[in-house]
Every structure is written in structure tokens, then in C-alpha cells.
Amino acid sequence: MLHVHNxxxxxxxxxxxxxxxxxxxxxxxxxxxxVVALGASGCGKSTLLNAIAGFLPLSxxxxxxxxxxxxxPGADRGVVFQKDTLLPWKSVLDxxxxxxxxxxVPARDRRERANELLRMVGLDxxxxxxxxxxxxxxxxxxxxxxxxxxxxxxxxMDEPFGALDxxxxxxxxxxxxxxxxxxxxxxxxxxxxxxxxxxxxxxxxVMSPRPGRIVARFDLDFVRRFAQERDVRAILSDPRxxxxxxEIRNLVHRPHDRSHEGGDRPQ
Amino acid sequence: xxxxxxxxAPHAAPTAAHPKRVRLHPFGLDGAPTLLISLTTGAALIGxxxxxxxxxxxxxxxxxxxxxxxxxxxxxxxxxxxxxTLGEHVSASLFRISTAALLAASFGIPLGLAMGxxxxxxxxxxxxxxxxxxxxxxxYLPLMIIWLGIGELSKIVLLTLAMFAPICLSAQAxxxxxxxxxxxxxxxLGATRWQLFLDIVLPSALPEILTGLRIGIGVGWSxxxxxxxxxxxxxxxxxIMSASHFLAADVVFVGIGVIAAWAFAFSYGMRLLERALVPxxxxx
Ligand SMILES: Nc1ncnc2c1ncn2[C@@H]1O[C@H](COP(=O)(O)OP(=O)(O)O)[C@@H](O)[C@H]1O
Ligand SMILES: [Mg+2]
Numbered sequence: 001m002l003h004v005h006n007x008x009x010x011x012x013x014x015x016x017x018x019x020x021x022x023x024x025x026x027x028x029x030x031x032x033x034x035v036v037a038l039g040a041s042g043c044g045k046s047t048l049l050n051a052i053a054g055f056l057p058l059s060x061x062x063x064x065x066x067x068x069x070x071x072x073p074g075a076d077r078g079v080v081f082q083k084d085t086l087l088p089w090k091s092v093l094d095x096x097x098x099x100x101x102x103x104x105v106p107a108r109d110r111r112e113r114a115n116e117l118l119r120m121v122g123l124d125x126x127x128x129x130x131x132x133x134x135x136x137x138x139x140x141x142x143x144x145x146x147x148x149x150x151x152x153x154x155x156x157m158d159e160p161f162g163a164l165d166x167x168x169x170x171x172x173x174x175x176x177x178x179x180x181x182x183x184x185x186x187x188x189x190x191x192x193x194x195x196x197x198x199x200x201x202x203x204x205x206v207m208s209p210r211p212g213r214i215v216a217r218f219d220l221d222f223v224r225r226f227a228q229e230r231d232v233r234a235i236l237s238d239p240r241x242x243x244x245x246x247e248i249r250n251l252v253h254r255p256h257d258r259s260h261e262g263g264d265r266p267q
Numbered sequence: 268x269x270x271x272x273x274x275x276a277p278h279a280a281p282t283a284a285h286p287k288r289v290r291l292h293p294f295g296l297d298g299a300p301t302l303l304i305s306l307t308t309g310a311a312l313i314g315x316x317x318x319x320x321x322x323x324x325x326x327x328x329x330x331x332x333x334x335x336x337x338x339x340x341x342x343x344x345x346x347x348x349x350x351x352t353l354g355e356h357v358s359a360s361l362f363r364i365s366t367a368a369l370l371a372a373s374f375g376i377p378l379g380l381a382m383g384x385x386x387x388x389x390x391x392x393x394x395x396x397x398x399x400x401x402x403x404x405x406x407y408l409p410l411m412i413i414w415l416g417i418g419e420l421s422k423i424v425l426l427t428l429a430m431f432a433p434i435c436l437s438a439q440a441x442x443x444x445x446x447x448x449x450x451x452x453x454x455x456l457g458a459t460r461w462q463l464f465l466d467i468v469l470p471s472a473l474p475e476i477l478t479g480l481r482i483g484i485g486v487g488w489s490x491x492x493x494x495x496x497x498x499x500x501x502x503x504x505x506x507i508m509s510a511s512h513f514l515a516a517d518v519v520f521v522g523i524g525v526i527a528a529w530a531f532a533f534s535y536g537m538r539l540l541e542r543a544l545v546p547x548x549x550x551x
Contacts, residue, residue: 054455055455072454073451075455075456085446087467098456099456101466102457103457147455
């Protein structure tokens with residue numbers, strides 16, 4: 001269980017003012033769940049993810065993973081960035097195997113494992129390509145495979161498909177559901193697309209800016225349904241989907257009603 | 268539909284094999300090939316040289332003709348000049364510049380990386396480096412001679428100092444250019460600090476380091492020849508200097524040609540090294 005408790009983050013802006021980027025966020029990510037943080041840009045989504053990843057200390061509050069306090073980056077939390085961070089001097093295979101190399105896994109074993117992961121993300125045949133020879137979508141697949149290689153307890157993804165065209169994006173969403181169904185990894189996923197949030201999340205938390213806080217929470221089952229039935233149409237045409245879309249859209253766009261702050265909304 | 272297709276076909280057929288290919292209007296150079304133009308310019312300059320010497324527009328004492336220079340080159344190759352063979356002059360110069368380059372790189376790269384990574388190292392070494400590196404090396408050559416004598420040591424130290432600064436500064440710049448996301452990605456893959464240095468920092472800084480080496484070697488050549496003009500008994504610079512005492516312009520030309528050839532070989536070698544070590548440069 002990943003447990004974020006009352007996490008607050010203050011930055012100092014360049015002009016010396018204090019930026020309240022995250023305000024008392026509380027969040028649990030259980031086994032086998034996909035928690036999606038949704039919100040307009042600037043509402044503290046990356047801040048929350050960076051804190052969970054251990055890139056950023058909290059001003060206040062705590063984060064624990066299976067009881068262990070999180071205070072630095074580590075291989076138990078795999079991160080997929082929006083901008084790919086593959087090493088241009090390494091082949092696709094060696095990029096995927098990087099974490100295993102850091103862990104001291106022998107070269108043959110890590111090659112085997114990396115090839116397995118490349119197959120899972122649909123990139124067998126590209127093991128010896130250079131990253132710059134791949135398209136944006138393919139590079140994000142490599143990024144996912146690389147993050148999975150060390151068998152982390154949770155996958156943290158900061159708008160991983162945000163820079164992709166919408167067709168590629170849909171393919172990647174389906175791929176991610178496959179990966180999730182296959183590996184059972186918990187996932188913390190950031191997006192500013194309502195549709196993406198509804199499609200991928202077992203839980204969606206909506207965030208609002210200034211100060212960045214979680215203003216609503218929805219528990220969903222579209223992603224489980226998709227993993228079983230693999231029918232996108234059925235999900236998109238589900239009236240619940242449209243209803244939730246409108247409800248969340250209103251939440252995100254309207255300057256929200258302060259009385260609901262922090263409160264959970266019923267499903 | 269079929270009508271349209273069949274009507275289009277006869278027109279499309281002849282152009283299909285050789286379609287008129289177009290591209291966006293370029294601006295600036297846009298990678299247009301310049302080799303042929305450069306070679307033609309070179310040939311034209313040599314032709315002009317021939318013409319000027321053949322027409323005796325300038326006295327041969329000042330501007331020897333190409334064939335005179337070539338004859339002189341062959342003569343020096345056979346008999347040497349100023350007490351040493353051409354090979355000895357060249358290898359004296361090459362020994363100085365290579366030794367100095369090796370020394371400058373083996374101090375400059377680690378120190379530059381350390382300065383990029385550590386506040387204390389940066390703070391301590393910034394002052395002396397920023398102080399000495401804008402100085403023209405010839406300004407402190409007399410000091411080197413007073414301290415270290417007229418032998419090889421003073422010249423090698425001078426060259427090392429001249430090449431050290433650009434190498435060190437570019438290694439620092441290499442560390443600075445490292446994107447934080449790359450570091451964070453490696454840390455969340457479980458990299459230790461040492462692994463982070465070897466697998467991320469070093470290769471990320473490599474392109475800048477190689478650029479620094481190239482600049483350093485360029486600085487090295489100009490410093491080398493100047494130092495040999497002033498204080499040496501061997502070396503291409505020395506050869507040029509002795510020739511000037513006898514107004515032997517043809518020997519000066521030979522010396523310049525030899526330096527040009529070697530300097531070109533060095534920079535070409537660096538380019539090959541770059542292609543071998545950082546083939547990804549500019550591609551990500
Ligand atoms: N390093 C920083 N220094 C100062 N302010 C920051 C920093 N990082 C983020 N912020 C501010 O914190 C707020 C939340 O940022 P962020 O978490 O990146 O938002 P999101 O990812 O939801 O777009 C924004 O107002 C942003 O300007
Ligand atoms: Mg963000």
C-alpha cells in the first residue's frame with residue numbers, strides 16, 4: 001500500500017513569493033489499482049508525483065510505501081516521464097536493461113528479461129535500434145518497459161501520453177491496460193484528459209489549483225471492464241461514462257464550490 | 268470513378284518514374300554541399316600563386332614560387348635544416364603538443380567534471396582558472412623559462428596550461444547541460460552515485476568534452492609555434508625562425524605548410540574520434 005498523508009508542498013517562486021503547490025493531499029494506492037490524478041495544468045499533479053517518486057521532499061505530511069517512509073528515489077518506484085529520458089548512446093535493449101544493470105544482474109539474464117519486456121510492449125525486433133530511430137509512441141513503450149524491468153512496487157506516470165497524437169495515444173492506453181492486467185502493478189497516472197482518466201482509472205482524483213488540492217474522488221470500473229471485454233465502444237457509449245464526463249468537466253472548469261473541498265464525492 | 272482513373276493514368280505514367288521532387292524553400296546554408304566550391308577556391312588560389320610568381324609581380328625573395336617551395340621541401344626532407352632533419356623538427360613539435368594534450372586532458376577532464384558536480388571544488392579552482400585563462404600564454408612564457416629553464420619542460424608546461432582551461436571549462440559545461448530528468452530517471456532505476464556518474468554524467472558530458480579537446484588542440488598549435496619561435500633548438504617553429512634570419516622565405520613556406528598539414532590531421536582525427544565516441548550527437 002502506498003499511503004500519502006496530508007502532504008503539503010511550498011515552493012519559493014523566483015520573485016520570492018511562496019507558491020502553495022500542494023495542500024494536504026491524502027491518497028491511498030492499493031494493490032492492483034490505477035489511481036489517476038486529473039486536473040488543469042498547474043494544480044500540483046507533478047508535484048505530488050515527484051514527491052512520491054522521492055525527487056521532492058515534502059514541506060509537511062508523509063508518504064509511505066508498504067510502511068517504509070519515502071524520502072528518496074528508488075527502484076521500488078518505477079517512473080515514466082512525459083518527455084522520454086532514454087539514453088541516446090544505448091540501444092533500446094540496453095535502455096530497458098539499465099535498472100537491472102544498476103542492480104548488478106548478469107548481462108545474459110538482463111538481456112533475456114529486457115527482451116521479454118520488449119515483447120510485452122510490442123517492440124520485439126527493435127532491441128538493437130537506437131532511441132532516436134523510434135517514434136514518440138515507441139519511445140514511451142520503451143520507457144514503460146524500462147520502468148517495469150526492476151519489478152517496482154508501483155508505476156508512476158506523469159502525463160506519459162501527453163505529447164502523442166490522439167491515435168497513438170489510444171493505442172498506448174490500451175497497451176497500458178494490458179500491461180496492468182498482465183503484471184498487476186499499481187499505477188499512479190497523471191493526465192489532464194478527462195476521457196483518459198475515466199478510461200484508465202480504478203480511482204480518479206480531481207485536483208484544483210492555488211493551492212493544489214484533491215477536491216473529489218471517483219471509484220470506477222471501466223478499466224476492469226475493458227481488461228475483460230476489450231470493447232472500447234461499449235465503454236464509451238455507456239451512459240455512466242458520459243455522465244461522469246460531464247460531472248468531472250464541471251468540476252475541472254468551474255471555480256469550484258469551496259464547501260466541497262477535500263470531501264469525497266459518492267460514486 | 269473508373270473513368271477518372273483511366274483518364275488520369277496516361278498523364279501520370281511518364282512522370283511516375285521521374286516525378287518532380289520538391290522541398291520547402293531553404294534559408295541559409297541548410298546543409299548544401301560546399302566541398303566542390305572549397306576545392307575550386309583552393310585550386311584557384313594555388314593558380315594565382317603560380318601566376319604571380321611566374322609574372323614576377325612580387326620579388327621571389329618575398330614570395331617564392333610553388334615549384335621553389337616544393338624543391339626546398341624536398342631538399343629539407345633530404346638534408347634537414349638548421350642542424351636537424353625535417354623528421355626531427357616535426358617529431359619535436361609533435362612530442363610537445365601530444366604530451367601537453369595528454370596532460371591537459373588527464374587533469375582538465377576530471378577537474379572540470381568535479382567542478383561541475385561539487386561546490387567546493389568549483390569554488391576553490393574557479394579563481395585561479397578564471398584569472399590565468401584569459402592571459403595570452405606568451406605573456407607568461409618568460410616566467411616559465413625563468414622557473415623551468417629553456418628545455419622541454421617549460422614548453423610542455425606552457426602548452427599544458429594553454430590547453431587545460433578550454434578542456435576543463437567544457438567538461439564543466441558538459442555536466443551543467445545534463446538534464447535533471449535524466450538524473451531522476453537513473454535514480455529511480457536504482458543507480459548509486461557512482462553508477463550515476465559512470466553511466467549518466469560521463470557519457471552526457473562527452474560531446475562537450477570532445478569539443479573542448481578540439482578547441483584545446485587548436486590553442487595548443489598556436490601556442491606551440493609561438494613558443495618554438497622564441498625558445499627552442501628543434502621544432503617546426505624554430506625552423507621557421509632560423510629561416511627568417513636568412514630571409515629564406517621558401518623555408519618559411521615549407522614550415523607553414525607542414526604545420527598546416529599536421530594541424531589539419533589533428534582536427535580531422537578529432538572529428539573521427541567524435542564520430543566514433545558520440546554518434547548520437549545532435550540526434551536526441
Ligand atoms: N520548482 C518549482 N519552483 C517554484 N514553483 C513551482 C516549481 N514546480 C512547480 N511549481 C509551481 O507549483 C504549481 C504546481 O505545479 P505542478 O505540480 O508542476 O503542476 P501540474 O503538474 O499539475 O501542471 C504551479 O503553480 C507551478 O508553477
Ligand atoms: Mg505536470
